[in-house]
Amino acid sequence: MKRTFTLIPALLLLPFLANSAGAAASSSVYVSADDPVPAYADADSVRTLESVSVHASRTAMSLGASARIVTVMDSVAIASIPAKTVNDLLKQIAGVDVRQRGPMGMQTDISMRGGTSDQIAILLNGINISDPQTGHNAADFPVSLSQIERIEVLEGPASRVYGTSSLVGAVNVVTKKPDSNSVSAQVEGGSFGTFNTDLAYSYSAGRFGLLASVGTVRSDGYSRNLEGGLNSDYSGQKYFLLSEYDAPLFNLTFQGGFSVRDFGSNTFYSSKFDDQFEHTRKGTLSIKGETKGKVFRFKPSVYWNNAFDRFELFRGDASVVPFNYHRTNTFGSNLEFEVDTRAGVTSFGLEFRREGVVSTNLGEPLAEKVGEHYTNGLSRNHYNLYAEHSLILRRFTVSGGLCAVMNTATSKTFGLYPGIDMSFRFADGWKVYASYNSSFRLPTFTDLYYSVGGHKADPNLRPERMQSLEGGLKYYRPGLSAVLSVYYHHGSQMIDWIKDFRTDPDPVWQSVNHTVLNTLGEEVSVRIDLPVLVGNKDFPLESLNLSYSHIDQDKDLEEGVESMYALEYVRNKIVAEANLRLARKLFWNIAFRYVDRDGSYEKYDATVPTGTLMEYKPYSVLDSRLVWAWDWKGLKLYVEGQNLLNRTYYDYGNIPQPGIWLIGGLSCTIGL
Template sequence: MFKPQFQKRQVMVFHQFQRKGYSLFAALGREVVISVLSVATLSSAKAASISDETFRVDSTKATAREVTLDDVCVTGSRAPLTVSQAARMVTVLSREEIAQAPVQSVNDLLKMAVGVDVRQRGPLGTQSDVSIRGGTQEQIVVLLNGINICDPQTGHNTFDFPCDLSDIVRIEVLEGPAARIYGTSSLVGAINIVTSSGSNEKATLNLEGGSFGYAKAAIAGNLLSKDTPLTSRLSCSYARSDGYSRSKSGMLNTDFSGSKAFYQGTFSNEQIKLSWHAGLSDKGWGSGTFYATPKWQADEQYEHTTKVYTALQGENKTGLLHFQPAVYWNHFQDRYEGYRNRPQVMKYNYNRCDIYGLKLNSYFDWKAGRTAIGAEIRNEDLVSGNLGEPLFRTHHISGTDRDYTLGVNRTNISAHLEHNVIFNRLTVSAGFVAAKSSWSDMNMTIYPGIDVSYAMDHVKLFASYNSSLRLPSFTEMYYKLQGYAADPHLKPEEMQALEAGLQYHTPLVQAKLSAYYHHGRNMIDWIMDTNQGNQAQWQSVNHTKINAYGFEAYVAFQSKVGMLDASYSYIYQDKDIEPGIVSQYALEYLRHKFVAGFQTKEWQGLSLRLNFRWQDRVGSYTTFDGALRDYRPYGLLDARAQWKAPHFTLYSEVNNLLNNRSYVDFGNVPQPGAWFVTGITLKI
């Protein structure tokens, strides 16, 4: 399902040339038609950008299409380049593939990306830890329309998106350190969610129902006419379920309910483009045994989060220097109940985090290529009842008789410089990011990177070296409750990575093979010494170094009946741990992961999608009885059948079709068996 982006040629018509030294960049990735001459310049591909640029095509049936010459940019570099010319590989899941997938959340979609590890605590996006290439959920950057929405408190709830699946235009996955592109914290990769702002889309109403009392209703539509320079889209949804298990006392403990609302708009004319979004996610879920330990075997935990996302971005379309400023504010609140509805047994944990950011990227073209330069400042402020240092002035917790008495505040600044050069089929992109945090004792530190690619008729070779930094989360530094003991003096993590590979493509076959090496210093993990028996507790630590070696392979075949794709990933880490020591994250990685899918071609509106995933995790966990168990490999099969009519789509899907109930993603967290969903989407 997730596949590399390959070169696809398109014919475009120039109506006039600008006599500028940088004019070639305006034609990157296009087949140029000048009068009656056809000159193949640089081959192009489907756009995969932060800003959802679209070509405007006239209604003529001529073989050459008239298209405005807007830049087609890709998130593999700071400066916008076409997908085919970008030296860094970006894996993209398109809107059509999202609609065909047997999933109900972004978390489930990412399970089919071979380099991504999704450790599920609850189904349908209730809560999952997502990592890339053997890293942890804290070591990736998650972006919404190019804006960093990561929660510095913890990475557990990062995927509480305010948007519905129907809002998403595509999902982009960048594997490996990405500090030069997305700033610090992108230690092992980045995931960018690109949403639609409206335009020609129709309003839709979606209704779903399924196993374990699952129900969902969602509506989305445009607020403005498509004939104006403004586009505006609003979506709202509500979902709930009774959950798939009960506690020892017979109470619901994996139920959930939540609402989402998302608004996005754009304004575009010949001079500028502005885009903005505002979203709300409010969700509560039974956490069962999510954070239980052998010492603390609570099975009626509960958590509630409220998240607000806002951002305003801009870009000028004229002039030699292109500015791309952005300002954003994200607000996160959560309440954690160790014993559901029983604060007298254990006080609830309350946290409130506000993130303010301002960033500027700019680029210009000159005889030596395309250069990007910019900077970002990000302030992260947490007030809490459990995390941080004592506050000089306390803050009241709304709706309670308690105050926030602890807190942390840090400001992270960074500056980047990147230069891109294209020599016929060769692309070289090199640069660095310089980073500093008010929390860390580190001086301003530079993290460089270089990407190189060479494109031939059906083959593209690529290689890269990149480095990055990540600051510890506030939970990793300060969480000290019920079997957890954090270290406030953790050092920042640092990563250096090498990667090389090739892509092959023909109309019938697409393939990719890559190998990589990661060298990590001061890698953060939670470990437990099981030799301490009932007194054992999880401790946050820095591993001195971890070396990881891996490779990934992808192949897809197109036939008359449909498309078959398969991927495989292998990772080996050289870090050995002492007997009796259990790792919770950094050393519990997927050594083997195999995914395969089959998508039938549509026949009279009918189609079928099958997804299979098999994975084998390194590591072990301690049961509540004190036994040490290794994670066992498992396979899951998902399916979706749909009938698409002009004004509606009917579908049925099932996750875990073979009803596997024995698999374990996290120790001591039971997983559901088969989960059925049936729904209808109406076009209004």
Template sequence: MYKPTFNMKRQVLVFRHFGNKGYSLFACLGREVVCSVLSVATLTYASAESVSTDPVVSDSASMTTAREMMLEEVSITGSRAPLTKSQAARMVTVLDRADIAQAPVQSINDLLKYAVGVDVRQRGPIGTQTDISIRGGTQDQVILLLNGINICDPQTGHNAMDLPIDLSEIVRIEVLEGPAGRIYGSSSLVGAINIVTRPAPTTSADVTVEGGSYGYGKVSARANLRQGSWNNQVSAGYNRSDGYSRSKAGTLNTDFSGSKAFYQGQYADNDVRIRWHLGIADKGWGSSTFYASPKWQADDQYEHTTKLYSAIQAETSIGKLRLMPSIYWNQNYDRYEGYRNHPEKMKYNYNRTDIYGINLSSYFDWAAGRTAFGAEIRNEDLMSGNLGEPLSEPHAIKGTNRDYTLGLNRTNISGYLEHNLLLEHLTVSAGLVAVKNTWSNMNMTIYPGIDVSYRPDTHWTLHASYNTSLRMPSFTEMYYKLQGYAADPHLKPEEMQAFEAGAQYSQQTLTISATLWHHRGRNMIDWIMDTSLGDEAVWQSVNHTKVNSLGFEVKAQLSILNSQFSASYSYIDQDKEQEPNIVSQYALEYLRHKFVANALLPLWKQLTLGLNFRWQDRVGQYTDFDGIVQDYQPYALVDARLSWQQKKWKLYLEGNNLFDKDYVDFGHVEEPGRWLIVGMNLSL
């Protein structure tokens, strides 16, 4: 995982067609190129940048050593304007298509477990319900993007990973650690995760079928049609499981089932490129004790979500000015049942959010470098039976005899300016974002940032940065009041300052990197409980005045004898100590230690074995159902994938938690033991 991919026998690449596109390789270089020779490794290396190398066209000319290649894009997530790998001023972790194909996982949630800076707290397997955080943050402090479009749900970050796409459609996943306010605006308090999909480069189709432990089953299919400048792809899938546990009454309580569909298209010519996508994800799952407490020990909760995603993006130019407009609409439905199928015991919670956004990004090159600027307007509208302020008039809840009686509407307006100074050995990227939110009459506030990268030679890269960002409270954090929860509607926005410095050494078979960072958080939001109150204790949403964190990460990747190995470790320490009798649910529960190791081994002919080891130790406590305070215990897990790959088909066997370890990521929620899956993929 996260390995450099190399072609040990270097070939000369002759670029004969550049398309005159603003997103082509040499446009990104910001200069005229008369003649250039690049190694294959330059195009496929993906440990700290995002590189797409999908379209490869054979050259039938007399020069057999040359290949004609069309580079769709070479860009970096860590800045507003696209920069090449050699120019990048900020480090970005990239999980490329090869990483995804080799991992023993069935969801994006599970895949992110192997990124050392990412904390994946599961309440169920195979992406059933997962909180994703970065560098000790919480699930609401990370901005999630689909093809660069913000798809965060302002209701809650708990269900943010209910996505309409299959792993097989993903070109890469980019993880940007640390505040990214001037790059993505609000919500990116401690980092960003960008999931990039593209239609297949040629007309094709494939089918995947899987089965496994606990009644697990999955079927998915994808078809793509490419005609000239047009490319359209559609996919659909369904999966289900009986779950790995039962309630006290003997009924299913960790089962799940869901379906998804995704359509994406693209049109590209010499003047413009237009992309669009439309997706739906519908899923229901037994929530067991996911949101239980010692006071409320329900073990048959249930939740159902339906999420719609749509967006249109374009890229064109007016003279030297590159324009990248986009427009999007996301809609999320959520039904939570405190007692499954028993609304008479507790009324179901119904929520609906509609998010509309318009974004215009642009950049141009001039003698002093590359300058980017733009703006975004994002409106978030909530209608609910439990969250928000009273509506002027109720709205019917479809399929029920109830109405949405509460709600909230807020608009976020942001503008940014960034300049990139591009020298032979030095890149300086500095800028700011100005943000205003209509909620609570927030004034326009400016959040600056600067990244510096110095490359003394072809092997070493030194980088340092200072960045700031903010996050508005979620609707749940402000208004949730039910069964032992008491939210505060007057929460302040969170703010973050972050300092980072690091170094990377890379050569043909080995890459080593180290990063040291310091976060200074203000008004950090958390749910806490005062256990000294006994039966009167409730979870309350609060602002912690200050939470400062210090951490470092080290990574090493080795490619040798057709095998790949990697290891990484992260450490975090916070200066905010838990007070006596006070239990934190999120902000003060973080991974102090995390160690990840991966190996990909060719065994025989087309048979390969992927091994993945993960050890982590979490800070924090929880009160069990007997009222006893428990410390989170460290645990180690081993996952594996054995696969036989042919040109048109692939067979694989996956095992998660091979040694059947007992562990928890959240108090009260035991995770499954050994989980085996067998699958087959057929390409047409």
């Protein structure tokens, strides 16, 4: 049964915003670039978040001037929230759906606005690291949270900005810059044998900078299989290197990352087997540059991504069911030109991306076996010609353009995907915006060819297409900010995996194209920073964040049909977060979320008949983090807990999520 909320309570907040003496801060005070710093704010903590450059269009522009709404989670929020991974942080954004199959990001799907994990682009410092094999492994970042400067989330179609995969949005993780000479370290441990470490080195001298980090994670996991063995244990490592050279005429950046993960997969891919296991490796290398001309700029980049995945239906035993092996290689390049004149900024360029896979079962049969395992394979080339023009005036911003896309796997002709974004700052602190954007997504190699283990893929799937209308209102003054958004997505040829119990009591999962899927959604968020609002920087309640998202789709599941992705979405989500200063150096963060998911899953239990479908039940989760920060060497002691209400809940299928998970640790930074 559908559950519907209303936005009327949120709308009633807007008149209050107009009459309030404005604001913004948690551990920092956020002010617009044009606003004076409040007299009661600590000058060292003032940050101009609204002037941070983001990419809601091809042309980077300040967050305050952007014609689209971009959610930015900065290093202050990252350090405050009780989170171990980027995935945990994204749970605190109402419009983002984070579905866990395992703990601590070992198997997490990230989606937005009723979409799927395959429909968003994942970027690291602007470099696309999305995996063409599957979105399940896309959010495996090779960098630890302590080295992340901010996370930018662009909701809504973004093909003209980020190209392929960005059907419903994009997540860009921006790492810290090597602007100091220091060493930082972090160690923590807790429930279920959890033990994590992180070590980073930063070097800066003249025009050259270097940042290097290594991190490790491990745990026994929170569950066991029927025979009593571990089946949600995990271990992993992250390695990251960033170097920059800032010459008088150009800037050059190199980055490399590598991650390794081994994790018990519980019943991830089949509820009938409870001792699955997965081993993954992901690597990325990229070089990008930018010239510094005032009128003409050239922004070339080239990157290579490599991913390896071994899946074991029976852990450590290939004699019953052979292991699945997959290896993908992605090579990409982007030649972007930018012309800056009085008429605005024009960007145009060519993007090329080659995706290839060799596998035990994905792709077409190979003429010769590759290596020890790979009998199948496939490659495809993707071309993207794009052009965009952005104009920023005192009160008005407009950004419009299109991309012409061709892929050798689907068509030899170009498809056009236009878009336009507009915003108008009609009063002090107020901005109204509207946009139209279109986008597309190619089927993953898994969508096309995964026909083993109770799955039947369709190699003739067509690309997904999306058209979107969005409008909204933003209010921003020091101490208080709010955003209201309403959007409509018209999706065609949408891809999903379904089970049809109407004709078969034990059906297989089939990949299909839905004809049309329309989505109507609303989002509202409010941020209140009490020290600025009341004029007292020592006020104990530093910030309060409230947000709500509601989605309604016009295509419901038919009776007896189970959807794996597209028709399972978060209908209602409420997020609340508070940051408090309990003492001069003692800080407390409380994070709450309520999730109401539409859809059902097959109950695997000896007490119920095969094919019994259970509706997802709404759940509430409370997390918290307590930090004691000393001035000496940046030393911090902290303890945090996840799911403190000890609720049993399901993000995905038949897999219960862990109960209370407690972790304590310390971190420090030593200048050199």
